[in-house]
Amino acid sequence: MTSCIRDLLSNDEFIARHIGPDSAEQATMLAAIGIDSLPQLIERTVPEAIRQANLDLSALPTSENDALVQLKAIASKNKVARSFIGIGYHDTHVPSPIIRNLLENPGWYTAYTPYQPEISQGRLEALLNFQQVIIDLTGMEISNASLLDEATAAAEAMTLMKRSNRKKNNNLFVADHCLPQTIDVVKTRAELLEIDVIVDDIANFANHDVFGAIFQYPGIDGSVNDLSPVIAQAHEQGALVSIAVDLLSLVLLKSPGNMGADIVFGSAQRFGVPMGFGGPHAAFLATKDAFKRSMPGRVIGVSKDSHGKPALRMAMQTREQHIRREKATSNICTAQALLAMMAGFYAVYHGPVGLKKIALRVASLTHCFAKAIQAKGFTTNSSYFDTLIIDTKDQTDSIIAKAEAKLVNFYKASATQVSISFNETITPADLIDLADCFGITLSEDEVTEASAAQGFDAALLRQDAILTHPVFNSHHSETELMRYMHQLEVKDIALNQSMIPLGSCTMKLNAASEMIPVTWAEFGRIHPFAPSNQVSGYHDLLKELIDMLSKATGYDTVSLQPNSGAQGEYAGLLAIDKYHKSRGDHDRNVCLIPSSAHGTNPASAALAGMKVVIVKCDQDGNIDLADLAEKAEKHAAQLSCIMATYPSTHGVFEEHIREVCDLVHKFGGQVYIDGANLNALVGVAPPGSFGGDVSHLNLHKTFCIPHGGGGPGMGPIGVKSHLAPFLPGHAVTPVLDMAEQHGAVSAAPYGSASILVITWMYIKMMGDRGLRDATFNAILNANYIAKRLDEHYPVLYTGKNGAVAHECIIDIRPLKAESGISEEDIAKRLMDFGFHAPTMSFPVAGTLMIEPTESENLEELDRFCDAMIQIRKEIGKVQDGEWSLEDNPLINAPHTADSLLDMEWTHAYSRKDAAYPLPWIKARKYWPPVGRIDNVYGDRNLFCECPPIDSYED
């Protein structure tokens, strides 16, 4: 009975909406695993030495509505100006059907990276479309999909040139007309690889002997020049050339591929993705066929399925083709897939004709404005696509002030120059307003009747056709686009279909209330370099988030700059390196990494110029303390750090983590705790309190940013105070509260700032209690699954008291030896039950790693366990000889509807066994769109473009 109105007010309803099991279900699960209460489970699971009862963010749970109201108040402190700042970020019209059907649609944003291609054909096609857009516009032979931002793409281009060029030379030329944030990140990344970056005028290129060069087209000075001569000259000198490009300009301009470029990179932001105060946006890197096998990032390719039909998959993928641990060429893992899909759909929606209209409108309005101000005596750059550098002399500040008073932002290019970059959103009325800032009166007719013309040499106009593939010429009405997007969406399994039990990936709920603010203009339409007096809402949000995340992790402060977990690793290692050097310790470059680590750990260490030394794990999967002691001592003088994941990637809370940290500290090393598994630590054992000096937090795991089919993500790093002075800064906009601005690791000062609202909402709505309960339940759910499955599939590792952490590894190796059925067969068979497979063969080959997260209720956990147990029974039938190893539902999985309709059914099992192996499947059947995909064929016959439409037909 409720006794008063207070009992009817509820601020904590969201906790129960986020956490799957209610108290009755929790009791059932606890009984199943033989434990009395959740606190007792935590006592049995988390080592006493690191347990810390209180999480004190001083945050009470807030209702969804109140949290949105609070966030709206913060948002309203941001001023949405009309932005003409440019410098790599442009306002754009995000097509409404793309907002509604993709950005705000869990069918797209809750999907995972397409490692299991049979249930990912929709997003693979969307990403292939993106690659085709990039190939067509850049004029290159192959493109990836995608990278984190334009500046890190430049750094990837640098390292690709370095390893592809046999020339013995460590000098890189970067033209000073490149974006300042690009130069900043390239310098950061070059330093530890001992590459010398020469920043100079492109006119002086011939004076330098280099292995590679980076130019920009059009340059930051707005000018549009034919780069063919300087590219030819570079090739003559034995250098490779990378060009940073602006995608919209390439709709009109001759392509850099046509000019002879080796690599072309850039950002796809202005193809319908909001500026978002810096991100998230997809970057791209395209290159020549000759370099395809050393491309960074993911590449989507065409292969065929078991029925011989075309099917898509990630090409060259042995987990990540470029993350070869310590021999890595890149550490890119999570990488902006959702934003690449948005850009791809933007091109699908507008098509070549629509894009040309947009590009020509931007170019023509720029030209019209240039003529108008030149007529009044202002001088500008003589060639331009969308950017004018105007000599404003002593009027510079007054013009900028006049513009700001109208909430119009220009960029101050120098003390005497204003830079204006025009974009898709500009109207004739805006142009009139802009002219007024220069004291010029323009009439509407003068603008609208001006001829459509561009401000660059006609010889540079593109002659070749772009986007000729049917997909770019078919879906221009909203009805057609909506249906095409829906067709792709339903091919895939995302969280709106069933649980995604991917170990280490934490596929938890991304709640609607967390997602709603992402599309608010006060967060989306803000340029990352907007004047600080326009972004105080963002500043409040960043400060509050830094405070909350610091408290949740036990660190002193947090850098919000890294755009992914792997970038966080890199930024953390950089801070460690700078810290050692600041103390005169110049030789500390050994990074100890347990053999069970995620591939990005050694990859990031290699990119930070460190020497990776692998530490063994013992038979229980724990770090082998004796081996660690031996290696730490052996490398004592060079010991930089250890990178350890906690709870370990083996899914257990290692008892000796404090000893591990103490040992490394004893030899002068620093401790990097990989925070990918923070879902088991928040409110229970913050890594900063048991010995970590730095950790990255995958906000796209523990803190609810959706995975988006392979990104966005955010990888902020928490650090202890001694590392705080060495966090990344920024060349254009100084990072808040940083005394010294060290080199940046991302293009924008706060990475993908607009999605930080998701994490803010999650923390606010959960409060201290909810966050702690989430951890408890994540651990409960994993232990329940381990208990139910153990008698069917042995659980590989457990902690001291027989419990697992928030995930568990089941060992398929003995079963495979007995039956011939592999972990891959199980993974593919799960698709017939409507489930995404658990993580396959990581960190131990021949195993499956299951992470249910706290968001799944008992019914869903049981459905998954029932499916796994049914599969075990099927394996039993193969073992018993009832079904042969060559013909059984596991080896033939997944089963498409098409294959079941074959008149002739020759299999040893029935159609019903194939499609409806358990009764409940019928009511919610997911039909895999393709049969099992041939990986080897795809890699041998690498084809990474949209195939002609007729190849999809029978």
Ligand SMILES: Cc1ncc(COP(=O)(O)O)c(C=O)c1O
């Ligand atoms: C343990 C671990 N560390 C690091 C990473 C890399 O994170 P990201 O994909 O955000 O770069 C992952 C990603 O799955 C991971 O599981």
